[in-house]
Amino acid sequence: MRAGLVVVLALAACGESSSLRIEIQRAGESVLDPVSGGATRLRLELVGDSGESAIAEGPADAAFLELEDFPSERFSAVLQAFDPEGNVVGYGRFSQRSLEGEVPRILLRRNLAFVIHQDDPLPGEPGRLVLGIDVVRRTVAARFQVGQAGSVARAVTAWGGRGLLVAEQRGRDGFVGIVDAEDLSYRNIPLDHVPDVVVGPAEAGIGVAAGGGFLSFVDLEAEEVLGAPLVVGGRVLDVAVDPRGRRALLAIDISPPGVVTVDLRRQQAESLPLLPDAAGLAVNPATGVAYATSSSSPRLAAVDLASGRSVQLDGSLSAPGGLASWSSALDGVVTVSEAGPRSTLYGYSVFSQGGLPGASPGFDDVTGVVMDGSGRHGVLVAGGEAGGEPGLTLLRARFGALPETSNTLYPEDPVEGLRYRPRGAAILHGD
Amino acid sequence: MSGRGFRLLLLIGLLGPLGCGEQRCRVALEGEACGSSGDCVEAGFNQLACVDGRCRATCLIDADCRALVDPECEIDEEVRSAICEQQLCRPGCPQVACPSGETCLIGRCAFYREGFEGTGDEIPSLAGLGWGGGGTLRNPSQDLAFDCDGDCGGVDPGGPAAEGRRFAVLGTEPAPEKGTARTAPTCRACACCLDCILNPPLVAPSILDCPLQSVEPRLNCGPARQDCDTEPPPDQTPIECQGVCESCDACQARATPVEGGFLTSCEQRAADRVCSACPACDEEACRSCRSSACAEPCEDALSEACERCEEEAGCADCSPCRDCTVCEDAQRPGPRQLELRARCETLGADGCFSTPVDYPRAQLTEAEQALTSPPIDLSGAAGPLFLEFRYVPFNIGSVRTVSEQGTSACDWTEGPQEVRVQACAGSCDSPEAWVDLVFEDGIQVLPPDAQRSNGLRLTGQSGIDWSIGRARAALPAQLLGAETRIRFLPRLSEFARIGVDDIQIRSRP
Numbered sequence: 001m002r003a004g005l006v007v008v009l010a011l012a013a014c015g016e017s018s019s020l021r022i023e024i025q026r027a028g029e030s031v032l033d034p035v036s037g038g039a040t041r042l043r044l045e046l047v048g049d050s051g052e053s054a055i056a057e058g059p060a061d062a063a064f065l066e067l068e069d070f071p072s073e074r075f076s077a078v079l080q081a082f083d084p085e086g087n088v089v090g091y092g093r094f095s096q097r098s099l100e101g102e103v104p105r106i107l108l109r110r111n112l113a114f115v116i117h118q119d120d121p122l123p124g125e126p127g128r129l130v131l132g133i134d135v136v137r138r139t140v141a142a143r144f145q146v147g148q149a150g151s152v153a154r155a156v157t158a159w160g161g162r163g164l165l166v167a168e169q170r171g172r173d174g175f176v177g178i179v180d181a182e183d184l185s186y187r188n189i190p191l192d193h194v195p196d197v198v199v200g201p202a203e204a205g206i207g208v209a210a211g212g213g214f215l216s217f218v219d220l221e222a223e224e225v226l227g228a229p230l231v232v233g234g235r236v237l238d239v240a241v242d243p244r245g246r247r248a249l250l251a252i253d254i255s256p257p258g259v260v261t262v263d264l265r266r267q268q269a270e271s272l273p274l275l276p277d278a279a280g281l282a283v284n285p286a287t288g289v290a291y292a293t294s295s296s297s298p299r300l301a302a303v304d305l306a307s308g309r310s311v312q313l314d315g316s317l318s319a320p321g322g323l324a325s326w327s328s329a330l331d332g333v334v335t336v337s338e339a340g341p342r343s344t345l346y347g348y349s350v351f352s353q354g355g356l357p358g359a360s361p362g363f364d365d366v367t368g369v370v371m372d373g374s375g376r377h378g379v380l381v382a383g384g385e386a387g388g389e390p391g392l393t394l395l396r397a398r399f400g401a402l403p404e405t406s407n408t409l410y411p412e413d414p415v416e417g418l419r420y421r422p423r424g425a426a427i428l429h430g431d
Numbered sequence: 432m433s434g435r436g437f438r439l440l441l442l443i444g445l446l447g448p449l450g451c452g453e454q455r456c457r458v459a460l461e462g463e464a465c466g467s468s469g470d471c472v473e474a475g476f477n478q479l480a481c482v483d484g485r486c487r488a489t490c491l492i493d494a495d496c497r498a499l500v501d502p503e504c505e506i507d508e509e510v511r512s513a514i515c516e517q518q519l520c521r522p523g524c525p526q527v528a529c530p531s532g533e534t535c536l537i538g539r540c541a542f543y544r545e546g547f548e549g550t551g552d553e554i555p556s557l558a559g560l561g562w563g564g565g566g567t568l569r570n571p572s573q574d575l576a577f578d579c580d581g582d583c584g585g586v587d588p589g590g591p592a593a594e595g596r597r598f599a600v601l602g603t604e605p606a607p608e609k610g611t612a613r614t615a616p617t618c619r620a621c622a623c624c625l626d627c628i629l630n631p632p633l634v635a636p637s638i639l640d641c642p643l644q645s646v647e648p649r650l651n652c653g654p655a656r657q658d659c660d661t662e663p664p665p666d667q668t669p670i671e672c673q674g675v676c677e678s679c680d681a682c683q684a685r686a687t688p689v690e691g692g693f694l695t696s697c698e699q700r701a702a703d704r705v706c707s708a709c710p711a712c713d714e715e716a717c718r719s720c721r722s723s724a725c726a727e728p729c730e731d732a733l734s735e736a737c738e739r740c741e742e743e744a745g746c747a748d749c750s751p752c753r754d755c756t757v758c759e760d761a762q763r764p765g766p767r768q769l770e771l772r773a774r775c776e777t778l779g780a781d782g783c784f785s786t787p788v789d790y791p792r793a794q795l796t797e798a799e800q801a802l803t804s805p806p807i808d809l810s811g812a813a814g815p816l817f818l819e820f821r822y823v824p825f826n827i828g829s830v831r832t833v834s835e836q837g838t839s840a841c842d843w844t845e846g847p848q849e850v851r852v853q854a855c856a857g858s859c860d861s862p863e864a865w866v867d868l869v870f871e872d873g874i875q876v877l878p879p880d881a882q883r884s885n886g887l888r889l890t891g892q893s894g895i896d897w898s899i900g901r902a903r904a905a906l907p908a909q910l911l912g913a914e915t916r917i918r919f920l921p922r923l924s925e926f927a928r929i930g931v932d933d934i935q936i937r938s939r940p
Contacts, residue, residue: 052467052468053468055483057517070466082517086515137881138881406887407891408886409884412884
């Protein structure tokens with residue numbers, strides 16, 4: 001357990017009532033503190049096993065929050081930091097914890113989209129540059145590089161609130177890169193192959209690095225590769241992982257199967273005929289259900305990552321899907337369709353089991369779409385076609401509607417003054 | 432329905448059979464003490480959540496609070512005007528009385544609010560709403576933008592506003608190098624001299640073969656400057672032009688010397704002279720004759736009808752005036768062009784041609800560039816006030832060219848692009864009366880660096896952009912008068928724009 005990252009829940013007897021006292025500690029790097037993003041209020045919501053819930057509020061710099069008389073001893077928690085306009089500028093969560101046993105942990109992180117860039121031959125080595133972009137204000141709040149000279153970040157995913165996982169390539173060598181969300185420091189683990197993507201469960205367990213025709217299991221805590229890589233053909237298009245570390249899904253560009261399901265505990269992988277031409281994956285962290293989109297069909301499929309069971313969903317999108325992300329606020333999936341001359345954002349409501357009406361404006365060469373932990377804010381990054389300008393689109397979601405978009409040029413690197421082409425993005429979220 | 436709402440429905444389903452019984456649902460902003468949201472449902476507050484041990488209505492925006500109203504339930508009146516503050520619904524005005532001087536505007540108290548929507552059926556305009564620039568020149572770069580939502584009816588679409596359907600657009604009108612000339616007649620020799628100096632011919636022009644070109648506004652008396660890397664040609668009279676220019680000096684001097692702005696020495700030389708025909712047109716006897724008795728026949732001054740009318744009316748003084756426009760009329764194609772040209776030639780060096788006599792000021796003052804509010808009565812404020820507004824910068828870069836009328840664009844300097852927000856409490860015609868306001872984060876100019884060069888175009892904005900651009904500044908006590916004004920002073924590049932909407936002055940930040 002890392003110092004400074006722990007939230008302690010203590011159940012204390014106090015007469016006839018009991019109170020939960022939650023100590024809140026923050027990352028050492030101040031830029032990751034929601035206060036630096038304009039947070040003025042914290043709101044912690046506990047949801048018990050039977051659905052009962054309660055909220056505790058406090059100032060953004062509160063050291064702890066308390067709840068009186070919460071009736072359940074097993075619960076999930078969501079911590080949100082709000083700015084004065086009601087935007088969610090920080091987030092943390094954990095699920096299904098008990099007061100007994102190990103002290104539950106929750107990490108509060110500022111809502112930054114960490115964006116990696118294409119390896120274009122430009123000053124500033126954009127291929128290993130990561131910009132942390134405020135998903136509410138569109139400002140560049142953090143800047144750092146991964147690896148060393150010659151390194152290229154091929155993909156980035158969130159490792160819960162603990163850090164970022166980077167698929168690093170240096171020449172013919174591959175690495176699992178870990179950006180520590182405590183101080184944005186970087187370390188890596190050598191692999192036997194070059195990964196397309198690295199993904200790890202938010203809570204605990206084994207991560208997966210896939211690419212170059214292979215799949216490796218990685219103990220992210222111990223920072224070691226487990227066993228020899230499995231042979232898994234195809235290029236990874238999108239990925240989803242169970243926060244509780246049971247399964248991961250990979251969408252690959254070979255169809256069938258299109259989707260590979262990876263049992264993280266047994267360290268096994270097998271094909272999962274789910275949809276033709278699977279293209280995008282998104283997971284609801286509260287339920288552990290993953291949703292898959294297809295680039296040739298407007299239908300979606302769902303996979304329970306706990307049991308591995310899958311089902312075709314009723315209703316459909318207005319067009320075939322693509323890269324996907326889950327939005328709790330929308331209670332559904334946002335996905336980028338490449339079916340038309342320009343990419344378009346569509347939405348699917350799990351609540352109403354159907355595609356959301358409308359479509360976003362068009363984008364060129366979308367390379368990432370990611371929503372924050374609250375599901376209210378997100379970003380879509382686009383590299384821009386030849387001669388076009390790279391773009392950054394802020395997304396703001398609400399229940400039952402296609403997210404609102406604000407499309408602008410991608411921000412310039414504050415050091416080099418150049419506008420690089422984004423390659424992918426990730427937002428830190430719950431434990 | 433929000434995720435919270437869904438969970439509450441789930442709770443209702445779970446707890447309804449256990450605890451609600453016959454109890455009627457109640458809608459309020461706050462209920463009794465609770466340990467979980469289930470306690471609120473049991474008490475009939477189906478839409479409240481347990482927040483810090485008490486049933487409360489949570490929200491993200493004001494609309495969430497108004498959405499609580501359920502006609503099937505018993506409703507507390509304060510719900511109808513509730514507002515969302517710090518993610519909780521709270522009573523708004525008029526349930527909560529406004530401080531003295533403030534009025535209730537959609538649940539919140541304010542001394543002043545402008546959303547640029549107007550009232551009634553009239554299409555609003557900045558001027559109609561009392562907003563605009565000071566001084567005499569109008570800034571055409573500032574206007575109201577309209578979110579016509581596809582049904583624009585010939586109006587340029589403006590895209591979404593922060594609230595309502597209209598917002599103000601700020602821009603800076605650049606100054607021209609020279610401006611647009613006001614002209615008056617001069618003699619042919621002087622017109623030829625000016626043309627010859629500005630467009631030097633290879634051989635000395637004959638008086639009857641010039642002027643060849645209309646005079647383009649120029650900052651110097653010589654050939655046009657090729658580019659900014661070369662020095663401007665010095666003022667000079669080429670040897671080929673000396674003949675026509677000496678003839679110019681022999682023309683009749685203008686009775687009233689010209690004192691026009693931004694005239695070069697060669698333009699001044701032509702402006703100081705006049706042909707002999709035109710002054711007669713300004714004689715009182717001729718003017719009154721042509722404006723009354725012979726107005727209609729003398730629409731064509733050279734016509735026989737005009738001549739006959741003037742003779743019959745005794746307007747003999749008008750005879751020379753008939754030749755005032757003949758040379759310029761002769762340059763326009765028409766059935767009488769040959770006749771007019773011949774008549775012009777008979778006038779020789781004394782023919783009449785237009786020449787610039789003034790370049791009026793076209794450079795707007797800061798007061799004219801600014802978007803200024805009508806007077807606002809803040810004299811009743813007891814404590815500090817706050818100005819709040821929302822804005823969207825449309826791809827504003829860091830620097831602009833500072834244009835200056837009467838100087839070459841090659842010599843224009845660069846300055847920062849910025850919008851200052853200022854206030855004055857009286858004597859607002861004086862530039863010194865305006866005070867820069869300081870925003871909450873200590874900056875004095877908009878937009879912040881992080882909001883520049885965003886590639887955003889007018890009409891491309893969304894509600895997200897309006898929520899990012901929210902500015903708040905304290906209004907110091909010395910600026911709270913009976914006729915306080917605020918203004919937005921743009922110093923932007925020619926095509927840069929910034930949208931402003933939802934301006935409020937309140938006692939609470």
